[in-house]
Amino acid sequence: MTGHLLFIVLIYSFHQIEALPPPKLTVTRSVITEIDSVTLTCEPPSSVPVSQCHFYTLIASKGNLKDFPCVKTLTGIELLDIVNTLAVVKVNCFYEVQTERSEYSDISTITIQSSPPPKLTVDPPVITETDSVTLRCEPPSSVSVSQCHFYTVSGGTARVFPCLKTLTGSELLQMASLTSPAEVKVRCCYTVKHQSPYSVISYITVQRPNGDKDRITDLTTSTPSKKSPAGRDEADSTAAMPHNTVSSTTSASQTTVNPASDTSRRVMVVIMTACGVAVGVVLLGIGLVWNQQREEKCASKGAKVSITDDWKSLVDYDETYSIVNYECKNE
Known part of the structure; x- marks a missing residue:
């Protein structure tokens, strides 16, 4: 029994000695973009002559196995062709000698980012x-x-x-x-x-x-400041008017009566009205005196006075006058 156990231990030890050691995986860059490059090196022991290695890329739950030379340079685009997405990619590798496969290397991580902005x-x-x-x-x-x-x-x-x-x-x-x-x-x-x-x-x-032109119009048509002198306000306002507005204003000013002449006309009307009233008062006084004299004359003759009153209107004025006719009639 002891001999059998020793034989099993020897066989196990022999296989352990003959097992291929894992390679060493290195990456030149851990963060790249689409336009960058990264070099993957799967390095078997120096005593093992191999030229072909197997790289295993793992993203999420999906893995891809690629056979490359043990030293392989990939662009970000080529690596994206393998993993199909921008992400953090986990990579390891192994090698083979005849039919024997080595253990996997330790995992290296490569982050693929988008390209820099233009x-x-x-x-x-x-x-x-x-x-x-x-x-x-x-x-x-x-x-x-x-x-x-x-x-x-x-x-x-x-x-x-x-x-x-x-x-x-x-x-x-x-x-x-x-x-x-x-x-x-x-x-x-x-x-x-x-x-x-x-x-x-x-x-x-x-x-x-x-x-x-629009900006100039906006500036010229804006309301002038009240803080400027009155003469400046009037000039700015005139300059601010569009051409047709200025023309219409000019035409209007030509047909408008001058305030000075209008005042003179009003004064003349008042003077003429006052003169008319004065003349009327004088004529009324003369008429009364003359009427008194006629009445006295008619009375001395024993006759009565017949009076007819004819009212007239003065042309162009809101005034009226009357013509009184006196006639002595015997009873």
């Missing part, structure tokens, strides 16, 4: 609807792309254009679903394997074609 420039930043603006979306120099995605914040949709694109102000407004005058916010990105982050926002001001 740089967006606009020239010029202020245009009119009929002017043009050039949008330049610049990915990193190591990225070779010909198409970029331009996104207007207000429009909410991305358009695919060449990374160097010229647009008119009207096209930009249509893309942003805006009308002039407006400030258009634009950013861009590019796609290699996955979409890059967006660039920093650039601002483009789009004015109407006659924007400068």
Whole structure:
């Protein structure tokens, strides 16, 4: 019995001695982007001559086995072709000698991030609807792309254009679903394997074609300050009127009666009215005296006085006068 146990121990020890030791796995970078590269080295013991290694990449619950040379350089895009997503990837490796497989290496971790954002420039930043603006979306120099995605914040949709694109102000407004005058916010990105982050926002001001004239009109038609001198207010108000308003005002002023002449006319009317009243009073007094004399004369003759009164109106005046006829009649 003791001999059998010793034999089993010897066999187990022999297999342990013959088992292939695990390789050593190293990665040159633990964090990369799509456009970066990483070198994986699966290093068997120096005493083991192997040229082919097996790399096992594990992401979540999904694993992929790839046969590569024991030293392999992969770009971020190539690694993404294996794992199919931006993520933290766990990698280990093993090697084989004839039909014997080594143990797995320790796990190394590689984080795959999105590519760096592009740089967006606009020239010029202020245009009119009929002017043009050039949008330049610049990915990193190591990225070779010909198409970029331009996104207007207000429009909410991305358009695919060449990374160097010229647009008119009207096209930009249509893309942003805006009308002039407006400030258009634009950013861009590019796609290699996955979409890059967006660039920093650039601002483009789009004015109407006659924007400068509109601004001048707005300034000239504003209400003048009450703090300025009266003469300055009157001049500013006249300058602020549109041409047709000034013309109509001028015409109106030509047909309006001068206040001074109107006052003179009123004074003349008052004087003439007063003179008419005075003359009427004098005539009335003369008439009374003359009437008294006629009555006395008629009375001396023993006759009665017959009086007829005929009222007349003065032309162009609100005054009337009467003509009194006296006649002596014998009884």
